[in-house]
Amino acid sequence: MDYNDPHNVQCNALTAFLRTTAVHGMLNAAPCRMLELGCGSGPFGRRLLAEYPQLHVTGVEVLPEPVAALRLIVTRDGLERRYKPLLADIADAEVLESSGYDLVLAPNVLHHIPRLAHTPVPDNLCRWLRPGGFLVVYDPNGANPVQQLSNQVTRVATLYIKALHPYKWPGETMYSPAYYRRVFTRHGFSYVYGFTHDPFLPVRDAGLFLLAVRNVLNNAVALVTRGDWRGAGQTLLFRKD
Numbered sequence: 001m002d003y004n005d006p007h008n009v010q011c012n013a014l015t016a017f018l019r020t021t022a023v024h025g026m027l028n029a030a031p032c033r034m035l036e037l038g039c040g041s042g043p044f045g046r047r048l049l050a051e052y053p054q055l056h057v058t059g060v061e062v063l064p065e066p067v068a069a070l071r072l073i074v075t076r077d078g079l080e081r082r083y084k085p086l087l088a089d090i091a092d093a094e095v096l097e098s099s100g101y102d103l104v105l106a107p108n109v110l111h112h113i114p115r116l117a118h119t120p121v122p123d124n125l126c127r128w129l130r131p132g133g134f135l136v137v138y139d140p141n142g143a144n145p146v147q148q149l150s151n152q153v154t155r156v157a158t159l160y161i162k163a164l165h166p167y168k169w170p171g172e173t174m175y176s177p178a179y180y181r182r183v184f185t186r187h188g189f190s191y192v193y194g195f196t197h198d199p200f201l202p203v204r205d206a207g208l209f210l211l212a213v214r215n216v217l218n219n220a221v222a223l224v225t226r227g228d229w230r231g232a233g234q235t236l237l238f239r240k241d
């Protein structure tokens, strides 16, 4: 999968999900202001800009390289007035305006924050959203025992093998849907809806032998379980009280 492509399967899935929710109406209302957290090259934000002409996005990213790449893409695509890339840490409350946003999208980023509940991040997201605004979490599913185990193993491996760093962020973790529900409902949000997805992962096209083994195990779990254990990913929707 090309993670930079706004039409990759993840961007397609999230866009399709949003169409079924109250967020869709909000995205069509003028003007709608969205934060894309840990935006990287901004694939989700750029996709939503193409879907919703009234939308404006601020992308927050802590690494300078993706921000530089995103700035080039924004200029290339003529999006300067609608997509603002910002080099900043989402743990820093001061980088964004309080109640300045209608929607916060957190795609594949919160699992990069170790001990999330003990950081300023949940309070920051609440602070940046206006009352009634929405938070969408799209993340790996830490309730899936195979994904959790695989994450713990690679997490230790990254401490010793630098070559893994492009694929695994040191300190990267994985949270369950229950963890996110607990954290965000304690920080000014109501839980609206959520689900786990992607129960079956490719085996033949896994790339590495160890990944193929992990995916076989993952698929076996998907065959025999229901509920939060099943699925490699999760999507959760919260509303700020």
Ligand SMILES: C[S@@+](CC[C@H](N)C(=O)[O-])C[C@H]1O[C@@H](n2cnc3c(N)ncnc32)[C@H](O)[C@@H]1O
Binding pocket: 003, 004, 037, 038, 039, 040, 041, 042, 043, 060, 061, 062, 063, 066, 088, 089, 090, 091, 107, 108, 109, 112, 113
């Ligand atoms: C797995 S990548 C996801 C990129 C993009 N959202 C996507 O789904 O393709 C996680 C991104 O979050 C960024 N990130 C991690 N911690 C962050 C923080 N504290 N503040 C802002 N960005 C952060 C990383 O630099 C990385 O670009």
